[in-house]
Amino acid sequence: MTSRLTARELTLAYEDRTVVHELDLAIPDGRVTVIVGPNACGKSTTLRALGRLLKPAGGSVLLDGEELAKLPTKRIARSVGLLPQTPVAPEAITVADLVSRGRQPHQAWWKQWSEEDERAVTDAMERTDVAALADRPVDALSGGQRQRVWIAMALAQETELLLLDEPTTYLDISHQVEVLDLVRRLNRLRGRTVVLVLHDLNQAARYADHLVAMKAGRVVAEGPPEKIVTEELVRDVFGLRSVVVPDPVTGSPLVVPGAPWHAGRETEEEAAEAGASAV
Numbered sequence: 001m002t003s004r005l006t007a008r009e010l011t012l013a014y015e016d017r018t019v020v021h022e023l024d025l026a027i028p029d030g031r032v033t034v035i036v037g038p039n040a041c042g043k044s045t046t047l048r049a050l051g052r053l054l055k056p057a058g059g060s061v062l063l064d065g066e067e068l069a070k071l072p073t074k075r076i077a078r079s080v081g082l083l084p085q086t087p088v089a090p091e092a093i094t095v096a097d098l099v100s101r102g103r104q105p106h107q108a109w110w111k112q113w114s115e116e117d118e119r120a121v122t123d124a125m126e127r128t129d130v131a132a133l134a135d136r137p138v139d140a141l142s143g144g145q146r147q148r149v150w151i152a153m154a155l156a157q158e159t160e161l162l163l164l165d166e167p168t169t170y171l172d173i174s175h176q177v178e179v180l181d182l183v184r185r186l187n188r189l190r191g192r193t194v195v196l197v198l199h200d201l202n203q204a205a206r207y208a209d210h211l212v213a214m215k216a217g218r219v220v221a222e223g224p225p226e227k228i229v230t231e232e233l234v235r236d237v238f239g240l241r242s243v244v245v246p247d248p249v250t251g252s253p254l255v256v257p258g259a260p261w262h263a264g265r266e267t268e269e270e271a272a273e274a275g276a277s278a279v
């Protein structure tokens with residue numbers, strides 16, 4: 001496995017509070033990697049560091065073997081596109097203008113807006129189904145429409161590596177599937193390397209080639225979903241009793257939730273029941 005983007009003993013902190021601890025991670029090239037884990041375990045923090053939105057407190061992130069912190073911003077932005085969990089749009093900007101900003105890393109004072117830029121923007125808006133909204137102000141859109149516009153901006157950047165933090169938030173179920181299918185097509189047809197943070201474990205298991213499970217700022221398990229998604233992992237990482245069955249559509253592991261699980265807090269009756277439901 002080759003990996004252009006890697007984290008080495010990466011420690012991330014806000015002020016003096018460390019939230020990610022000496023994380024080692026290699027993002028497999030040409031694959032879809034999905035990061036899962038409970039709220040506040042450090043998924044977004046990790047993703048932001050991979051996109052150089054956050055400076056390491058220790059260790060490093062390497063792009064093609066070079067420390068991200070030492071590379072020029074534009075050089076990174078031509079290779080790595082990042083959609084944060086809660087991006088903020090400039091006031092009163094239109095959809096077309098926001099998506100066009102995805103082309104900034106490709107601009108220079110000697111290079112005018114080109115046909116190539118125009119094509120990338122049009123293509124990204126069509127793929128995310130926002131072309132009809134082009135002249136609308138971003139502020140005036142619904143949460144789901146706005147989310148698709150942000151995805152369009154990230155796509156317009158046309159980077160080999162794409163990092164998306166919970167891109168399906170605010171989307172109804174059919175648009176969720178549309179976005180995830182789009183991500184997979186970009187990967188399968190255009191060879192893009194994608195890293196997604198998803199909060200839905202079953203979507204994660206469906207779309208990941210490589211699944212990374214985090215808990216309290218550390219990687220607990222990683223690998224192909226069918227190898228690592230087990231009842232034990234779900235209990236350990238999410239504190240949930242569950243039954244794992246094959247997804248009827250894709251065959252990937254499907255987690256059917258049981259009850260919250262707390263070590264040592266089960267009654268005998270509950271324990272017996274949990275044992276029975278795990279069979």
Ligand SMILES: Nc1ncnc2c1ncn2[C@@H]1O[C@H](COP(=O)(O)OP(=O)(O)O)[C@@H](O)[C@H]1O
Pocket residue numbers: 014019037038039040041042043044045046
């Ligand atoms: N800008 C910030 N300033 C201070 N603490 C933060 C900030 N962003 C996140 N945190 C804290 O860091 C921890 C990890 O957050 P985050 O990476 O957003 O988790 P996740 O994406 O897994 O839900 C949480 O305890 C969160 O409160």
Ligand SMILES: [Mg+2]
Pocket residue numbers: 043044045085165197
């Ligand atoms: Mg998050």
